[in-house]
Amino acid sequence: MRSFVQVIVSGLVTGSIYALMTVGMTLIYGTLRTLNMALGAMVLVGGYVSWMLFSGLGWGPLAGLVGAAAVTFVFGVLIQQVAVRPLIGKIGVDFEMTAFISTFAVAIVLANVALEIYGARNKAVPPVIAGRLGLIEGVSVSWHSLVMAGVAITMLVALGIFLSKTRYGLGISAVAQQLDAARLMGIPVQRIYNLTMGVSSALAGIAGVLLASVFFVSPNAGDQPLLKALIVAIFGGLGSVRGTIVAAYIIGLLEALISLYFGVKWSLPVLFVVIMIVLLIRPTGLFGKPEEARL
Amino acid sequence: MLETRGLHASYGQTRVLQGIDLTVGDGEVVIVIGPNGHGKTTLLRTISGLMAPTSGEVWFGGDRIDGKRPDLIASDGLVHIPQGDLPFGDMTVEENLVLGAFPASDWAGRAQRLEHVFGIFAVLGERRGQRARTLSGGERRMLALGRGLMREARMLMIDEPSLGLAPVLVNEVYRHIEAIMRSGVTLLLVEENFSHVHAFDARVLLLESGRIVREGSVAELQADESVMATYLGT
Numbered sequence: 001m002r003s004f005v006q007v008i009v010s011g012l013v014t015g016s017i018y019a020l021m022t023v024g025m026t027l028i029y030g031t032l033r034t035l036n037m038a039l040g041a042m043v044l045v046g047g048y049v050s051w052m053l054f055s056g057l058g059w060g061p062l063a064g065l066v067g068a069a070a071v072t073f074v075f076g077v078l079i080q081q082v083a084v085r086p087l088i089g090k091i092g093v094d095f096e097m098t099a100f101i102s103t104f105a106v107a108i109v110l111a112n113v114a115l116e117i118y119g120a121r122n123k124a125v126p127p128v129i130a131g132r133l134g135l136i137e138g139v140s141v142s143w144h145s146l147v148m149a150g151v152a153i154t155m156l157v158a159l160g161i162f163l164s165k166t167r168y169g170l171g172i173s174a175v176a177q178q179l180d181a182a183r184l185m186g187i188p189v190q191r192i193y194n195l196t197m198g199v200s201s202a203l204a205g206i207a208g209v210l211l212a213s214v215f216f217v218s219p220n221a222g223d224q225p226l227l228k229a230l231i232v233a234i235f236g237g238l239g240s241v242r243g244t245i246v247a248a249y250i251i252g253l254l255e256a257l258i259s260l261y262f263g264v265k266w267s268l269p270v271l272f273v274v275i276m277i278v279l280l281i282r283p284t285g286l287f288g289k290p291e292e293a294r295l
Numbered sequence: 296m297l298e299t300r301g302l303h304a305s306y307g308q309t310r311v312l313q314g315i316d317l318t319v320g321d322g323e324v325v326i327v328i329g330p331n332g333h334g335k336t337t338l339l340r341t342i343s344g345l346m347a348p349t350s351g352e353v354w355f356g357g358d359r360i361d362g363k364r365p366d367l368i369a370s371d372g373l374v375h376i377p378q379g380d381l382p383f384g385d386m387t388v389e390e391n392l393v394l395g396a397f398p399a400s401d402w403a404g405r406a407q408r409l410e411h412v413f414g415i416f417a418v419l420g421e422r423r424g425q426r427a428r429t430l431s432g433g434e435r436r437m438l439a440l441g442r443g444l445m446r447e448a449r450m451l452m453i454d455e456p457s458l459g460l461a462p463v464l465v466n467e468v469y470r471h472i473e474a475i476m477r478s479g480v481t482l483l484l485v486e487e488n489f490s491h492v493h494a495f496d497a498r499v500l501l502l503e504s505g506r507i508v509r510e511g512s513v514a515e516l517q518a519d520e521s522v523m524a525t526y527l528g529t
Contacts, residue, residue, distance in 0.1 A: 171397065177385055181383065184365060184369055188366045
């Protein structure tokens with residue numbers, strides 16, 4: 001019972017962070033039909049911004065969060081303009097693959113710029129709130145983890161409302177599902193692409209802030225989150241926002257289970273085996289969908 | 296309202312439109328008839344900006360619009376109801392319709408427009424919460440028409456509204472189109488043959504191999520047996 005509660009709690013916390021990362025992957029894949037490999041770099045940008053505002057300037061955690069989201073949103077739009085947009089509609093260019101490579105290039109550049117500016121030493125960001133909450137006999141969870149999960153879930157709910165209730169949110173889904181019809185409705189596709197890249201990057205930036213106080217901020221702080229996001233994306237199939245979130249929690253719980261029974265070092269190998277099995281049975285991933293049904 | 300001058304368009308090496316000159320006056324109904332694969336859909340797609348012409352000009356309401364972005368052309372009030380309906384499959388009927396009012400000038404009035412469309416197409420009101428991809432072919436066509444009516448249109452272009460529908464549904468769709476016409480809207484309609492439009496009071500252009508080969512009123516062309524032999528097949 002005790003270990004069961006422990007698995008659930010830690011699975012939900014990590015799952016929330018994975019969902020925050022991967023939902024951005026899904027949005028971008030849905031609208032632009034490519035993977036954005038620079039999302040991992042947004043984790044480190046978000047982390048550094050919160051470190052500067054939080055540890056450097058001594059501003060509150062909320063300022064760190066909002067600041068990181070704003071900066072990474074702008075980064076996302078810039079990456080769209082510089083590394084993705086010039087490739088759209090080029091004859092003889094495999095957009096999906098070249099955009100994948102160019103965003104990966106952006107990620108490498110950003111990581112090295114961070115190395116140049118901040119050095120290789122890890123920056124520590126203190127947790128927002130100290131202490132632990134005892135759940136049952138022998139099982140407790142840090143308040144900070146609860147805040148992480150809370151912020152992540154709040155962001156996911158806000159995203160859901162944005163996508164289903166607002167003009168531009170619906171526009172994102174429209175572009176994802178039927179590009180020509182969206183254009184005929186008067187939806188400005190380039191602006192939708194910018195918005196999608198901005199929002200996805202901001203979500204990854206927020207994930208970066210949340211992770212900063214758990215893992216430190218360093219130039220390679222984005223690598224693990226990007227890898228996990230890709231695992232969740234492949235596992236879930238990038239079909240829909242909801243499917244991605246479910247997939248993120250499944251992976252989070254699975255990882256917690258594996259860590260508990262086999263040790264942390266087994267979590268990646270076992271995850272990869274699980275993904276191989278899922279893909280053998282369902283090549284489009286768990287919630288993969290046909291083109292017209294995306295998002 | 297609409298004018299094209301020497302409009303050419305190609306898909307890769309294949310020339311599809313080879314110099315189209317057409318005008319649609321204010322409040323006029325013009326029907327383009329021609330066999331499939333001769334450029335009717337390409338003509339509409341080029342006018343609405345989904346395709347770039349290789350040469351020629353498109354004028355709409357006094358402005359030159361060739362080369363303009365399709366979303367801006369749409370926001371100018373040119374409503375193009377495309378072939379195959381192109382619904383947003385995973386969204387509800389209501390969300391599909393609401394997106395029809397996307398331009399800033401239409402967005403505020405979307406609730407009234409929605410009720411207006413539900414008044415015309417009652418079946419859409421009944422299915423408002425249902426995903427578009429679960430609709431039948433006839434309902435999808437109503438959705439496409441309804442989505443086009445969500446905006447303040449200066450001109451309407453409808454691409455083969457009879458395509459793929461059972462005859463009884465075609466009649467229903469055309470009843471709606473006639474009602475739309477009676478509201479005095481400027482309309483450019485594309486069809487494969489005369490059978491659905493024989494009673495219309497409209498000007499007809501025959502499109503063959505990317506060229507307009509004949510022009511006249513519905514009545515005139517119907518009186519011409521050589522035209523009828525070619526175009527009244529089903």
